[in-house]
Structure formats: C-alpha cells, structure tokens
Amino acid sequence: MxxxxxxxxxxLAASLALFLTGCAASASQSKPPEPEKKKSQSNSQSESGETIHLRYGITGWKVYEALLKASGLDDFKGYDVEYFVFQGGNLCMEALASDQIDVTGTSEIPPIAASMAQGGGNFKIILVNSSSPxxxxxxxxxxxxxxxxxxxxxxxxxxxxxxxxxxxxxxxxxxxxxxxxxxxxxxxxxxxxxxxxxxxxxxxxxxxxxxxxxxxxxxxxxxxxAVNILSGNFPFEISNTVLKDEKKTEAIADYYARVQKAYEWAETHLEEWAKIQAEPTGTTYEESLDLLKRTYEDRGYLYRSIEIDDKVIASEQNVADSFYELNVLDKNIDVSSFYDKSFYKKYEKARNNLK
Missing domain, CATH: 3.40.190.10 (Periplasmic binding protein-like II)
Structure with a gap:
C-alpha cells in the first residue's frame, strides 16, 4: 500500500489541475514566493516605439501561452507578456496587491479573501471567463x-x-x-x-x-x-494601478481577445488541442480529449469571456455568503465593489479588431 x-x-505532483477553480482563498500578508517566469516576446512595437510589458500571474501550466501558439495568435502587437507561475490564486492576488504583477485570473474565491487585506487588495475584476466546471x-x-x-x-x-x-x-x-x-x-x-x-x-x-x-x-x-452547483465563472483581475494605465489596459484587452479567439480555434481542433495539453496536465490523450468533450457538451463552448452583469455579481456574492456561513470569513462582504465594468468596451473593440 x-x-x-x-x-x-x-x-499528482507531476500534474496540475486544468482549472483555476481549486485556488486557495487564504489571504496571507506575507510576501509571495519568487515565481517562475516566462516571457512571450512581442513581434512589434507600439506606435510610440515602446513595447508595453505585461506581467501575468498564473497557476498551473501556461495554458494560454500554449493555446495562443497552437492557434497562431501569439503575434502580439506593441506588447509582450511575462508569465509568473504561483502555487495558488491567493498568491496571485497577493502579488497583484503589491504591484508585482499586472493581471491574473482565479476562481471566485481568492478575490473574496483578498478584499479583506489592507487597502482592499488593490484589484478590480474586469472580465469573467465562463467554462464548464x-x-x-x-x-x-x-x-x-x-x-x-x-x-x-x-x-x-x-x-x-x-x-x-x-x-x-x-x-x-x-x-x-x-x-x-x-x-x-x-x-x-x-x-x-x-x-x-x-x-x-x-x-x-x-x-x-x-x-x-x-x-x-x-x-x-x-x-x-458540482457541475450544476458551481457557476463556472473565473474572474480576471488587474491592479488598480494598471486600471488607470490606458495603454496597458488596451494591451490586456487585445490579449484576452486573442485568448477567446484561440479557444474558438480549439473547439474545431479538439483532438490537436487534447494532444498538446495532455502531457503538461499529467493526463493521457484519451483523458484530455474526454474532458474537452464533456466541457464542450455541457456549455456548447470551451471558454467564453463574458460581460459583468448582475448575475455574475450574484454568483460571487453567493460564494462569499457561503464562506461566511461556514465561519471562514469574519464578516459578510459586499462583492459588488470588486467589479469594474468599463473594461468590457475595450475588450469588445479588441475582438472586433481581430476579425
């Protein structure tokens, strides 16, 4: 035995979960450990001649980097992306709070804990990824x-x-x-x-x-x-500092527009994408393909970036209320303050520019 x-x-040590849903919610005030880094180089500079540098905090494997490369959508214009790999969504949120990274993505849980940190966590949720849990x-x-x-x-x-x-x-x-x-x-x-x-x-x-x-x-x-219990919403967060930076937010909008288009490519290339993601997720090709098929069949898509609305906020509030009920939180939290709806117009513009 x-x-x-x-x-x-x-x-299990050799593999990492496919989704961010398992990210821990604790909000330690200690400095996050030095993350692993990986930069994707930009193929061109901005009109000013200066390349914008995006620092992206992730958990698990570099799924977006691999997907953008496979779909031929990694030809960033005017910016590059450096990936910082953390062991949990809580650490991504800590790095965001201290401006060590510019943008990250988590489950609905880490932002709740991060909001209780000093300064409210220094973040805003700007976009939400919908996928089958x-x-x-x-x-x-x-x-x-x-x-x-x-x-x-x-x-x-x-x-x-x-x-x-x-x-x-x-x-x-x-x-x-x-x-x-x-x-x-x-x-x-x-x-x-x-x-x-x-x-x-x-x-x-x-x-x-x-x-x-x-x-x-x-x-x-x-x-x-839990497919019918979990919302399948995965928030994308940026720091309040970056939210004020017009050029960086436009670059982030372009990046997420490319990720969305890349997943649309994956939906018509399930077998190819299953082969690519099998090894880094510690699964066989058959297991990888089965998961992709179940994900697609449940929602009719693999991934969709959706606009922040009352339903999205209510889902996050339900999670916060549940953790308060379980005595994980010392007080109940109004999650509506986490969200910023202004980014979505930039995202839509970037999507249209890619067509």
Missing part, C-alpha cells in the same frame, strides 16, 4: 457502500479548505437536508486526499481536477457532481 500511495503522490466531485470507493451524499452522514469526508471543494460540499449537504456538523470533515490536500481515500483513512473525498482522475483510477466512483 505504501508503494501504491507513493506512486499516486508522485503522479468539470472534475469537481465528491467521490468514494466503489467498495465502500457509499452511493450518495445522504450516505455521508457520520462519515469522514476529506476536503480542501477554502476552495471550491469546500464550497460545493457544503452546498451538496444542504441540498440533502444535512449540515456541515452531520459529517466528520477532514482538511486535507489533493494528493493526500487520494491516498487517504484509497487507504481507508477517509470515507469520501471532495476535490477537483486531476485528483479526481487519480481517485477514479484507483477504484473511486462519483457520488456527487
């Missing part, structure tokens, strides 16, 4: 006899604190007339959660991304799926 658990941990599940071993969320009463349930897993597990319990107090919650990491489930240390596991794939590969089955 020890050898098997070690193998699973090594597999696949591989967000509660799983249990097939041999456990646990077949539904109602069977979790009195059971040891592993979850990753302050993440989407924490959020959707609570929602699933409430839907079945249970509360957080009806289970024995166990705070755990994604890798340790898989090994704990297989070894019988926990009875079920709420998680996301590749940890779900790993659990299923070792005899786990789905007892709860």
């Amino acid at each position: 020890k050898k098997k658990c070690k193998k699973i941990k090594m597999m 696949q591989n967000q599940e509660v799983v249990a071993l097939k041999t456990s006899g646990i077949k539904s969320i109602t069977d979790l009463k009195g059971k040891r349930v592993g979850y990753i604190k302050n993440t989407t897993a924490h959020y959707f597990l609570n929602k699933m319990l409430k839907k079945e007339g249970l509360s957080w107090n009806d289970i024995k919650p166990v705070e755990i990491t994604t890798a340790d959660g898989v090994t704990a489930l297989i070894s019988g240390e926990i009875d079920a596991f709420a998680s996301y991304g590749n940890s779900i794939n790993a659990a299923k590969a070792n005899g786990a089955v789905t007892i709860g799926n």
Whole structure:
C-alpha cells in the first residue's frame, strides 16, 4: 500500500489541475514566493516605439501561452507578456496587491479573501471567463457502500479548505437536508486526499481536477457532481494601478481577445488541442480529449469571456455568503465593489479588431 500511495503522490505532483477553480482563498500578508517566469516576446512595437510589458500571474501550466501558439495568435502587437507561475490564486492576488504583477485570473474565491487585506487588495475584476466546471466531485470507493451524499452522514469526508471543494460540499449537504456538523470533515490536500481515500483513512473525498482522475483510477466512483452547483465563472483581475494605465489596459484587452479567439480555434481542433495539453496536465490523450468533450457538451463552448452583469455579481456574492456561513470569513462582504465594468468596451473593440 505504501508503494501504491507513493506512486499516486508522485503522479499528482507531476500534474496540475486544468482549472483555476481549486485556488486557495487564504489571504496571507506575507510576501509571495519568487515565481517562475516566462516571457512571450512581442513581434512589434507600439506606435510610440515602446513595447508595453505585461506581467501575468498564473497557476498551473501556461495554458494560454500554449493555446495562443497552437492557434497562431501569439503575434502580439506593441506588447509582450511575462508569465509568473504561483502555487495558488491567493498568491496571485497577493502579488497583484503589491504591484508585482499586472493581471491574473482565479476562481471566485481568492478575490473574496483578498478584499479583506489592507487597502482592499488593490484589484478590480474586469472580465469573467465562463467554462464548464468539470472534475469537481465528491467521490468514494466503489467498495465502500457509499452511493450518495445522504450516505455521508457520520462519515469522514476529506476536503480542501477554502476552495471550491469546500464550497460545493457544503452546498451538496444542504441540498440533502444535512449540515456541515452531520459529517466528520477532514482538511486535507489533493494528493493526500487520494491516498487517504484509497487507504481507508477517509470515507469520501471532495476535490477537483486531476485528483479526481487519480481517485477514479484507483477504484473511486462519483457520488456527487458540482457541475450544476458551481457557476463556472473565473474572474480576471488587474491592479488598480494598471486600471488607470490606458495603454496597458488596451494591451490586456487585445490579449484576452486573442485568448477567446484561440479557444474558438480549439473547439474545431479538439483532438490537436487534447494532444498538446495532455502531457503538461499529467493526463493521457484519451483523458484530455474526454474532458474537452464533456466541457464542450455541457456549455456548447470551451471558454467564453463574458460581460459583468448582475448575475455574475450574484454568483460571487453567493460564494462569499457561503464562506461566511461556514465561519471562514469574519464578516459578510459586499462583492459588488470588486467589479469594474468599463473594461468590457475595450475588450469588445479588441475582438472586433481581430476579425
């Protein structure tokens, strides 16, 4: 069993979740660790002759860089992009707060915690990516006899604190007339959660991304799926400093317009894109293609950048209210102050310029 658990941990350590939904929500005031950097060079300069430099904070692998290259849309005009890789969305938000980066993307959770930091986190959400929240599940071993969320009463349930897993597990319990107090919650990491489930240390596991794939590969089955619980909204944030910089915001608008067009390319090249993303996400080609197909079938698209409206803000508010209910937050938060709707016109203009 020890050898098997070690193998699973090594597999998970080599892979990173496809989505940003698992980003942690804690807002430590300590300085973020020095991130990994990677710059994509601009092919031309701006009209003034000066190249604008964008610092992009990301988690996981450099998915946009790979996608833009594959689709032939990485010929940036007048700007270049330097990628800073962090271990979680909370660290991206800390870097944004201290102006170490210009722009980032997270799940709905990190901005909530960041807003409680000194100065309100120094950020605004300017755009939202909509995608299907696949591989967000509660799983249990097939041999456990646990077949539904109602069977979790009195059971040891592993979850990753302050993440989407924490959020959707609570929602699933409430839907079945249970509360957080009806289970024995166990705070755990994604890798340790898989090994704990297989070894019988926990009875079920709420998680996301590749940890779900790993659990299923070792005899786990789905007892709860969060596709209809999570909004699939992933905010893009920029610093308040950058928001005042007209040239940088225009460059960011062009960048996101290219990402949107690149995903439209991927929708007609699913097999090619599946091959590209399989290795960096630690999945097989078949698993990668299956995930892409499920994502597309659920929404009718892989990715859409959407305008900020009341529905988007209400979704974020619902997350904040849930974490307050779970005593993760000391006070309830009005999330409407996070958003800036002025950027979307620049994004639309950039989209039109690419046609």
